[in-house]
Amino acid sequence: MDILVTRRLTLRPPLDVDAEAITAALQDTNVTRMLTSVPNPYGISDAVEWIKKAQNNSNDLHFCIYRQKLLGVVSIRHSDSGLPDLGYWLERSAWGQGLMSEAARATVSHAFRKFGHDRITSGAYEDNRASTTILQKLGFQTEGAIVDHNATRNCDVTCNRMVLTREKFEQKFGSLDTSAAA
Ligand SMILES: CC(C)(COP(=O)(O)OP(=O)(O)OC[C@H]1O[C@@H](n2cnc3c(N)ncnc32)[C@H](O)[C@@H]1OP(=O)(O)O)[C@@H](O)C(=O)NCCC(=O)NCCS
Numbered sequence: 196m197d198i199l200v201t202r203r204l205t206l207r208p209p210l211d212v213d214a215e216a217i218t219a220a221l222q223d224t225n226v227t228r229m230l231t232s233v234p235n236p237y238g239i240s241d242a243v244e245w246i247k248k249a250q251n252n253s254n255d256l257h258f259c260i261y262r263q264k265l266l267g268v269v270s271i272r273h274s275d276s277g278l279p280d281l282g283y284w285l286e287r288s289a290w291g292q293g294l295m296s297e298a299a300r301a302t303v304s305h306a307f308r309k310f311g312h313d314r315i316t317s318g319a320y321e322d323n324r325a326s327t328t329i330l331q332k333l334g335f336q337t338e339g340a341i342v343d344h345n346a347t348r349n350c351d352v353t354c355n356r357m358v359l360t361r362e363k364f365e366q367k368f369g370s371l372d373t374s375a376a377a
Contacts, residue, residue: 201301206258209249214242216265220286227347235346269298271306281317313361321353334363
């Protein structure tokens with residue numbers, strides 16, 4: 196089982212008991228309006244199903260983010276292209292403290308080491324300044340855009356697709372062959 200510990204956070208795989216907290220957090224449309232692949236309305240059965248899939252899929256990384264309680268999720272899933280793809284969310288009360296920057300950096304660092312890929316992809320809606328900033332700080336660069344249907348907004352949204360190379364990440368944070376980039 197992969198468990199990551201950062202300065203303020205513990206990241207551990209989802210457990211069955213997380214379903215209620217995940218469901219409660221994803222009632223907030225401020226969160227879900229920025230997410231692809233999240234049903235609207237979102238119910239406990241959606242969380243239970245997501246947890247089950249995460250537990251049964253050893254090819255991907257799924258972490259619940261904890262600081263005294265569950266604050267959110269960060270995942271790296273292999274997309275249809277075969278590349279690992281980063282996604283995340285935090286409950287509203289946890290925003291604006293640099294927590295996702297911390298969680299995403301640790302997850303990306305772990306994924307580069309674990310999977311051995313030289314690229315990780317991600318994406319952010321064009322109106323998602325906070326997420327775009329996080330990705331840019333990690334070294335992601337925009338490579339294009341797609342149109343995504345967002346269930347909360349019930350409309351199509353332009354999503355900028357971004358790519359991070361291992362080389363760029365190491366330039367920013369140090370070699371992945373040492374503990375420096377953790
Ligand atoms: C996106 C999200 C995870 C950010 O989490 P967070 O912990 O608040 O983010 P951080 O504090 O680590 O970093 C946010 C950065 O964006 C910046 N930022 C926030 N709002 C911004 C805005 N409107 N315009 C420009 N920059 C903004 C912050 O200043 C910060 O940059 P800094 O570290 O240089 O100061 C959180 O807002 C969230 O869960 N949103 C809903 C779901 C979502 O958007 N998921 C990502 C889908 S791509």
